[in-house]
Amino acid sequence: MTSFVRSFMTGGSLTQRVLRSSAFTSGGFVMAQVIRLASNLILTRLLFPEAFGLMAMVSVFMMGLVMFSDVGVGPAIMQSKRGDEDDFLDTAWTIQIIRGFALFIVACILTWPMSLYFGEPDLIYLLPATALTLIIYGFYPTRLETQNRHMRAGRITLIDLATQLISLFVAVVLAWIYQSVWALVLGGIVSALGQLVLLNVYLPGKTNRLRWEKEAASELIHFGKWIFLSTVCGFAIGQADKVIIGGYLSTYSFGIYNIGYFLAAFPLMLGGMVTRRVLIPIYRESPPSASPENFRHLRKMRFAATAALMLFGMALAFVGVWLVGVLYDPRYQAAGGVVVLMAVMQMPAIIVLTYDQAALASGASRRYFVLAAARALLIVGGMIAGLMLWGLPGAIIGQGAALVLAYPVVVWLARREGAWDPLHDASYAALAVVVGGVAIWVNWPSIAALTAMISV
Numbered sequence: 001m002t003s004f005v006r007s008f009m010t011g012g013s014l015t016q017r018v019l020r021s022s023a024f025t026s027g028g029f030v031m032a033q034v035i036r037l038a039s040n041l042i043l044t045r046l047l048f049p050e051a052f053g054l055m056a057m058v059s060v061f062m063m064g065l066v067m068f069s070d071v072g073v074g075p076a077i078m079q080s081k082r083g084d085e086d087d088f089l090d091t092a093w094t095i096q097i098i099r100g101f102a103l104f105i106v107a108c109i110l111t112w113p114m115s116l117y118f119g120e121p122d123l124i125y126l127l128p129a130t131a132l133t134l135i136i137y138g139f140y141p142t143r144l145e146t147q148n149r150h151m152r153a154g155r156i157t158l159i160d161l162a163t164q165l166i167s168l169f170v171a172v173v174l175a176w177i178y179q180s181v182w183a184l185v186l187g188g189i190v191s192a193l194g195q196l197v198l199l200n201v202y203l204p205g206k207t208n209r210l211r212w213e214k215e216a217a218s219e220l221i222h223f224g225k226w227i228f229l230s231t232v233c234g235f236a237i238g239q240a241d242k243v244i245i246g247g248y249l250s251t252y253s254f255g256i257y258n259i260g261y262f263l264a265a266f267p268l269m270l271g272g273m274v275t276r277r278v279l280i281p282i283y284r285e286s287p288p289s290a291s292p293e294n295f296r297h298l299r300k301m302r303f304a305a306t307a308a309l310m311l312f313g314m315a316l317a318f319v320g321v322w323l324v325g326v327l328y329d330p331r332y333q334a335a336g337g338v339v340v341l342m343a344v345m346q347m348p349a350i351i352v353l354t355y356d357q358a359a360l361a362s363g364a365s366r367r368y369f370v371l372a373a374a375r376a377l378l379i380v381g382g383m384i385a386g387l388m389l390w391g392l393p394g395a396i397i398g399q400g401a402a403l404v405l406a407y408p409v410v411v412w413l414a415r416r417e418g419a420w421d422p423l424h425d426a427s428y429a430a431l432a433v434v435v436g437g438v439a440i441w442v443n444w445p446s447i448a449a450l451t452a453m454i455s456v
Helices: 002-010 014-046 047-069 073-079 086-118 122-140 143-149 154-179 183-203 212-248 249-265 266-285 290-327 335-345 347-351 355-359 363-406 407-416 423-444 445-456
Strands: none
Touching: 002 423, 014 266, 014 290, 014 407, 047 086, 047 122, 047 183, 047 212, 047 249, 047 355, 073 086, 073 143, 073 212, 073 266, 073 355, 086 122, 086 212, 086 445, 122 183, 143 154, 143 266, 154 183, 154 407, 212 249, 212 266, 212 363, 212 445, 249 290, 249 445, 266 290, 266 347, 266 355, 266 407, 290 335, 290 347, 290 423, 335 363, 335 445, 347 363, 347 423, 355 363, 355 407, 363 407, 423 445
8 A cells, every 4th residue: 555655646657647636636626615615605604695796796807807818828838848948938927927917907997897887886996906916926937837737736736725725714804804895805815925925935946037038939929829819718608607697687696696606616617627737748748649549548537537527517416406505594595596507507518628628738729719719609699598588597508508519619629639539428418418307307496496586
C-alpha cells in the first residue's frame, strides 16, 4: 500500500499524472462546493432573496466582461511548444494585466446602462466595486497555468480551498454585521486578493516580469483571436439564462432561480474543471488519432468520467426537491423544481464534455469556435422559444433541446481530432432519456409550479 501511495503521488507517467491531477481537482472541487454550500446556507439565513438576485446580476455582468475579452492566455500556455519559456510567459502575463485594467474601465462605463436594464439602481455602486477584482485577476502569475500544463494540481487545489475559506469568513462576518449585499461584494474582493497572495507565495517558479516579445505576442494573439470569439459564444452558452431569464423574473424570483442553478450545476462544473485542467495535456501528449491504443486509453477514461458525472446529475434529478426542502427555509422551496429540471437538461452536455478540448490541444481554436458558435445560437434560440411557450420550465427545456441539436457539430469536431466515440455517446444518451424521463415524471408537480414564477 505504501509503495502504491508513493507511486501515485510521485509517478511521472501520463496515466499517473492524469489520475493524480484528476483526483486532486475532483477532491478540491467537492470540498470547494461543500464550502460554497455552507456559505450559501448561512448567507440565505442572514440575507434576503433579493440579495442573491442582485449578486446574480452582478455576476452575469462580470462574467460577460471576462468572456467577451478572453484572449485564451491559459489554453495558449497549456498547448504551446513555448509554454515553459520565460519570454512567452512574461508576455502572456503582460497581456493579462493590460486586459484587467481595460476591463475595469469598460465596467465603469457600462454600469449605468446595466442598472437601467435590470431596473436596479444599486448596481451603479455594486458593479464598479466588483470590477476591482478584474484588475486583481490580471496580476495572477502564469505559474498557475504552468502547473496546469504539467498536471500538477495539488498546490492549486489547496490554494483554491484556502481562498474559498477566506471568502466564506469575510462574507459571513459582514453579512452578520450589516445584513447587506455588500457582504458578498467585499467577500469577493478579499477572496481575489487572498488568492493572488497565495499563488505568488506558494507556487514554485520564476516571478513574472513585464515584457513584450513580438513573436510570443503574435502567437498568443493568433491563437487567442478564435478563443476570444469562442468565449463570446461561451457567454451565451453559460450566462444567457441570467440575462434572458433575469429580464423576465422579479429580483426575488431570480434569486430563487439562482439557488436552484447553484445546486444543479455541480456535476457540469466539476466535469468542466477536470477536463480543462487534464484533457489538453492528455490530447497534446497522447492524441487519439495517433494510434488505436491512445483511443482505447481515452475511451476508458471517458466512460469512467461520464459515469461519475451522470450518477451525480441523476441523483440531483431525483432528490432536488427534497434537498432544497432540507437545506433551505420555505422562502426558497420553488428552487427544487429548478434543480430537477436543470439536472436533467444538462445531461447532454455531460455526455460530450470531453470532446471540445481536443481542438484546443491541437491548436485548432477555429474549430473550437465553430462549435461554440453553434451552441450559442441554439441555446439562445431555444431559451427564448421555450420562455415564450411555457415560461421558466420552457426556457430550461429549451437549453437541453439546444444541446441535443448541437450534437452533429460536436461529432464534426471530434472526428477531425480522431476523438469521436459513438459507443460512449449512444450508451449514455439512452440512459439519460430513461432516467431523466422518470425523474421529471416523479417531480412533475414541482416543475409545473415554476410557471408561476414568470409572472411575478
